[in-house]
Amino acid sequence: MRQYLKYIIPILIPLIVLSLPTSFFPLDGLTIIQQRVIAIFLLAALCWVMEPIPIYATSVVIIVLELLLLSDKGFILFRLGEDQSNFGELLKYNEIMATFSSPIIMLFLGGFFLAMAATKYRLDINLARVLLKPFGSEPRFVMLGLMLITGIFSMFMSNTATTAMMLSILTPVIALFGPKDPGKIAFALCIPVAANIGGIGTPIGTPPNAIALKYLVDDNLITFGEWMMFGVPFVVVMMTASWFLINHLFPAKQEKIELKIKGKFLKTPKAITVYITFIMTIGLWLMGSRHGMNSYTVALIPVAIFSLTGIINKEDLKKISWDVLWLVSGGIALGLALDKTGLARLMVHSIPFDAFSPYVVLLGAAMLCLIMANFMSHTATANLLMPIMAALGTSMTSLTPLGGEITLILVVTFAASLGMSLPISTPPNALAHATGHVQTNQMAKIGIILGVLGVSLSFVMVWILNITGFIGQP
Amino acid sequence: MEKINIICVDDQREVLSAVLQDLSPLAAFFNIEDCESAIEALEVMDDLDAEGEYIALVISDHVMPEKTGVEFLTEISQERRYHQTKKILLTGQATHQDTIAAINRARVESYFEKPWKSEELLSMATTLVTEYIFDSGIEYEPFQAILDQTVVLQRLR
Numbered sequence: 001m002r003q004y005l006k007y008i009i010p011i012l013i014p015l016i017v018l019s020l021p022t023s024f025f026p027l028d029g030l031t032i033i034q035q036r037v038i039a040i041f042l043l044a045a046l047c048w049v050m051e052p053i054p055i056y057a058t059s060v061v062i063i064v065l066e067l068l069l070l071s072d073k074g075f076i077l078f079r080l081g082e083d084q085s086n087f088g089e090l091l092k093y094n095e096i097m098a099t100f101s102s103p104i105i106m107l108f109l110g111g112f113f114l115a116m117a118a119t120k121y122r123l124d125i126n127l128a129r130v131l132l133k134p135f136g137s138e139p140r141f142v143m144l145g146l147m148l149i150t151g152i153f154s155m156f157m158s159n160t161a162t163t164a165m166m167l168s169i170l171t172p173v174i175a176l177f178g179p180k181d182p183g184k185i186a187f188a189l190c191i192p193v194a195a196n197i198g199g200i201g202t203p204i205g206t207p208p209n210a211i212a213l214k215y216l217v218d219d220n221l222i223t224f225g226e227w228m229m230f231g232v233p234f235v236v237v238m239m240t241a242s243w244f245l246i247n248h249l250f251p252a253k254q255e256k257i258e259l260k261i262k263g264k265f266l267k268t269p270k271a272i273t274v275y276i277t278f279i280m281t282i283g284l285w286l287m288g289s290r291h292g293m294n295s296y297t298v299a300l301i302p303v304a305i306f307s308l309t310g311i312i313n314k315e316d317l318k319k320i321s322w323d324v325l326w327l328v329s330g331g332i333a334l335g336l337a338l339d340k341t342g343l344a345r346l347m348v349h350s351i352p353f354d355a356f357s358p359y360v361v362l363l364g365a366a367m368l369c370l371i372m373a374n375f376m377s378h379t380a381t382a383n384l385l386m387p388i389m390a391a392l393g394t395s396m397t398s399l400t401p402l403g404g405e406i407t408l409i410l411v412v413t414f415a416a417s418l419g420m421s422l423p424i425s426t427p428p429n430a431l432a433h434a435t436g437h438v439q440t441n442q443m444a445k446i447g448i449i450l451g452v453l454g455v456s457l458s459f460v461m462v463w464i465l466n467i468t469g470f471i472g473q474p
Numbered sequence: 475m476e477k478i479n480i481i482c483v484d485d486q487r488e489v490l491s492a493v494l495q496d497l498s499p500l501a502a503f504f505n506i507e508d509c510e511s512a513i514e515a516l517e518v519m520d521d522l523d524a525e526g527e528y529i530a531l532v533i534s535d536h537v538m539p540e541k542t543g544v545e546f547l548t549e550i551s552q553e554r555r556y557h558q559t560k561k562i563l564l565t566g567q568a569t570h571q572d573t574i575a576a577i578n579r580a581r582v583e584s585y586f587e588k589p590w591k592s593e594e595l596l597s598m599a600t601t602l603v604t605e606y607i608f609d610s611g612i613e614y615e616p617f618q619a620i621l622d623q624t625v626v627l628q629r630l631r
Binding site: 168266267270314315319 | 520523524525526553554555611612613
């Protein structure tokens with residue numbers, strides 16, 4: 001029975017919600033459409049937490065259910081009460097479908113193209129080879145070098161791909177350590193930690209950041225360069241802290257280690273095109289909107305260049321992580337439904353958040369996100385929490401002196417990336433755990449300390465951003 | 475069109491010529507390099523790879539001075555850059571132990587005993603190169619005329 005629960009609960013609870021009369025809910029003026037959104041939201045949350053189906057499949061289910069139940073081109077029986085006063089407004093079907101190609105998705109597609117081309121033309125491994133050289137052969141400093149490189153790469157590549165690459169370089173080296181050497185744990189652990197933290201550095205570093213950008217528009221707009229202006233210092237401080245922590249807890253006994261990476265930088269015209277495009281795209285991103293293009297428009301430039309030069313061919317196209325793109329699309333669709341039906345506002349207004357101290361709300365939101373992110377996918381966590389946080393942030397007047405909506409969204413986004421205390425928290429952790437050098441309790445020790453430290457640091461960061469006038473009141 | 479290479483290694487010149495002769499139908503589409511030692515082959519491969527070219531297939535003898543064929547192929551199979559490269563061991567004097575090592579450590583795709591049948595070697599080489607092209611995501615159309623059609627159909631499904 002127990003193994004079927006994860007299938008039964010995500011179906012049963014939304015069905016119960018759907019079958020209740022709208023007056024049953026403690027929300028004044030709830031429409032039928034809004035009630036359906038609640039059911040879809042619960043289905044999404046339960047499916048992402050219990051994972052009866054792959055998380056990207058949940059996203060697709062959300063989008064299709066929205067089309068069937070909420071759209072103006074949905075199934076005819078679901079539109080029967082359209083003229084009733086408490087039915088609510090149907091969503092436009094093309095707006096729901098457009099979530100598959102939202103600018104956020106395009107930003108990620110651009111990032112995927114850059115990362116694929118860099119891997120194909122070995123820019124990543126050759127950069128790693130060159131950048132590691134100055135760190136010598138003393139384990140402590142080699143580890144610092146590895147963490148820095150992992151951090152930098154994961155700002156532009158997926159955290160999982162970066163971890164996989166770095167662990168494959170490391171595995172033959174770790175094998176030479178003595179059987180009881182804590183250095184084994186340190187080295188296997190430093191890579192996923194650096195990858196998770198590094199992802200915070202740019203909007204394309206990890207999907208939660210991109211989801212946050214979706215809600216940072218108009219007055220709250222944050223450009224690619226602005227994100228990096230606070231993201232990168234945050235990464236640097238966290239990285240230093242984790243380096244000290246890992247070295248302190250698991251000091252390596254081995255005195256010298258040598259990493260052997262063979263190969264040369266490719267100098268073919270195609271490879272050079274990759275280098276130039278890479279630098280140019282990042283340059284354009286960093287320049288903000290001075291050239292008139294936003295980061296979404298810029299993201300499509302490498303897509304065009306790599307396609308027309310054949311650097312990314314149709315075989316490579318098949319290798320794009322569509323699951324990640326769809327996972328994010330589902331989150332955007334969920335946010336769209338919560339926002340456009342007015343449910344998010346209705347829910348936030350029904351709970352007297354203004355009565356709470358804004359500090360309690362901020363801390364509660366960040367902690368909730370951190371805990372969720374430790375047990376489920378970071379992206380799914382952001383998908384669920386971000387639309388609610390956005391509505392909460394705009395309606396809570398007591399938050400305004402602390403920077404308002406942006407403050408809330410940023411601390412929650414950062415918390416989503418800091419959930420890394422278990423092998424199941426993120427794919428990078430799972431990869432490191434699978435090497436067999438790291439026990440779950442060792443990972444948990446580092447992950448919990450860094451998670452709490454990171455959330456506290458994010459509070460310091462938004463406080464600095466607020467007093468310097470970067471966010472909040474001009 | 476991507477540049478795809480086939481590397482043939484044997485310390486005896488006559489044997490090497492015979493292999494090149496057998497593979498000559500492939501020469502219209504692929505560059506075939508002949509090397510007289512494993513060391514030379516590794517250098518050639520390193521240069522070709524640095525030029526952004528592909529190493530699809532290595533055909534090596536076993537008994538050679540300096541580095542044996544099995545040692546050479548083992549090294550290739552463990553090298554990240556030649557991850558997809560296909561390997562054929564072509565030998566008359568490998569011991570039972572060598573053969574085990576060739577399969578378990580060098581992970582050879584194919585094993586030929588000297589003397590070999592020309593058409594069999596050619597057909598095996600064609601099949602392996604075709605598989606390499608699909609494994610490494612190279613566009614197969616420019617090479618379609620020469621490829622192993624059975625593999626093409628299987629992979630396109």
